[in-house]
Amino acid sequence: MIVCHCQLISDHDINAAIDWMRCADEAAIITPGKIYHALGKSPECGGCMKLFVVKMRANTNLEVPAELRGLRSEQARRSIGHEGRSKGNRVSQQSAAS
Numbered sequence: 001m002i003v004c005h006c007q008l009i010s011d012h013d014i015n016a017a018i019d020w021m022r023c024a025d026e027a028a029i030i031t032p033g034k035i036y037h038a039l040g041k042s043p044e045c046g047g048c049m050k051l052f053v054v055k056m057r058a059n060t061n062l063e064v065p066a067e068l069r070g071l072r073s074e075q076a077r078r079s080i081g082h083e084g085r086s087k088g089n090r091v092s093q094q095s096a097a098s
């Protein structure tokens with residue numbers, strides 16, 4: 001099945017690229033961009049990305065390496081309620097204090 005019509009990439013090509021990358025590096029983070037690069041191509045219109053990612057996720061070799069799992073939830077937990085600024089810089093709190 002052709003997934004990317006601009007570059008004529010099939011689901012077989014996607015699976016072959018994922019399998020090849022996983023064999024080359026067990027800890028690799030595999031992205032659509034890396035798959036295009038491995039196939040010697042680059043996306044043009046981007047209209048295929050949703051289906052492209054669905055086909056990627058169907059491959060069992062796409063798993064995130066165990067040592068990298070849970071990082072997003074850890075970072076999200078840290079950023080809850082914190083916008084990266086000190087509270088003293090908020091205009092609403094400055095006017096309330098004076």
Ligand code: FES
Pocket residue numbers: 003004005006007042043044045046047048049
């Ligand atoms: S259909 Fe894949 S980049 Fe256009």
